[in-house]
Amino acid sequence: MIRRSFLKNGSGALIAAAMPLGANALELHQLSGAQRFKVGQIVITALSDGYVDIIxxxxxxxxxxxxxxxxxxEAGRGPGAWQTDVNAYLIEDGTRKILIDAGGGKSFLPTLGGVPDALRFAGCNPEDITHILMSHMHPDHVSGVLGAKNAAVYPNAEMIIHAREFDFWVTSDAHARLPQMASFFAIAQNVAKAYDGRIKLHSGTDVGLPGIIAEPMFGHTPGHVGYVIEDGNEHLLVTSDLVHHAVVQLAHPEVSVAFDVDANAAVAIRHRVFDRVVASRERLIGMHFPFPGLGRVERDGSGYRWVAEERQFF
Ligand SMILES: [Zn+2]
Structure with missing residues (x-):
């Protein structure tokens, strides 16, 4: 009887989900990922774009x-495929709606593209975004600002990028020296075209937004930056792409990734920032830490380890 009314009410999917996996198994996808936390009065929403499995x-x-x-x-993970989260963050200070990075979007990889749905889940439409702060111009961070036919997904946003980063990917002749990265250059250049006239370059720490300063972390790319978000006496460090593999590159900070433009500089800045945040016990977010990517780094032997922060309710 109970089972019949279940079926009548169209809940067959629930029953199917409880059946053993077989030829008729449902094709399941992870749900939209959005999770909020606060830094003082500033509300930050972590947005999951999905994952990449190439790290x-x-x-x-x-x-x-x-x-x-x-x-x-050693980290209790067992061998096998490793999924690297791709996160973006929405910052709401009561006046502005600021994205830090935008994910890569489906046009870059089919395992990405969650940011627009996660944003809507958080009550925010793409038109509402006032600013996009870029950590750097790799496709898993910028390609998500492009929609069909490379049109701008965020029609009202000013995009803020470090001048060195924009120069490397868009204005300089670096693309001629690095043909193996041709597709990355092409995406950055499409972004520059789609947002032409509303890209603001900065070359220091001032990004023109109250409560947010840039922290140069050059190495992974020539103008790769983190950000410090502050309100009252609360503080959060955005570590951007200081880490791509949250287990291996923390246990072995000397390990670099093939996408580092300057691997030695990337390793050096990883050590420098992590030594500092271990001492200060700063809260961090990072685009490739496990979603929502909020936590702290602690020392562990000759390396470090990630300690995720508990979810906040408010
Ligand atoms: Zn990345």
Whole structure:
């Protein structure tokens, strides 16, 4: 009887989900990811764009397959495919709606593209976004600002980028020297075209937004930056792409990733920032830490480890 009314009410999907997996298994997808936390009065919403599965022993340099697997096992993760989260963040200060990065979008990879739905889930439409702060111009961070036919997804947003970053990907002749990264250059240039006339470049720490300053973390890309968000006596450091693999690159901070433009500089800044935040116990967010990517870094032997922060309710 109960079962019949269940079926009548169209809840067959629930029953199907409880059946053993087989040929008729449902094709499941993760739900929209949006999670809020506060820094003083500033509300930050972590937005999940999805994941990439290309950060592994093949793309990490400075560790072999055995060392990679051992590192995962030591962290209690077991071997196997590693999914690297791609996060973006919405900052609401009561006046502005600021995105930090925009994810890569479906046009870049089919495993990405969650940011617009996550934004809507958080009560925000793309037209509401006033500013987009870019950590850097790699496609998993910028491609999400482009929609069909490379049109701007965020029609009213001013985009703020470090001048060195914009120069490298858009204005300089670096693309001629690095043909293996041709698709990355093309995406950055499409972004520059779509947002032409409303891109603001900065070259220091001042991004022109109260409560937010940029912190240069050059290495991963020439103008890769983090951000410090402050309100009252609360403080949050946005570490952007200081880490791509939240287990292996914390346990072994000397391990670089094939996408680092200057791997030595990326390793050096990783050490410098993590030594500082271990001492200060600063709260961090990062675009490739496990969603929502909020936590702290602690020292662990000769490296570090990630400690996720509990979810806040308010
Ligand atoms: Zn990235």
């Amino acid at each position: 592994n022993a093949d793309t990490l340099n400075g560790i072999d397959e055995q060392g990679y697997e051992a590192s995962l096992i």
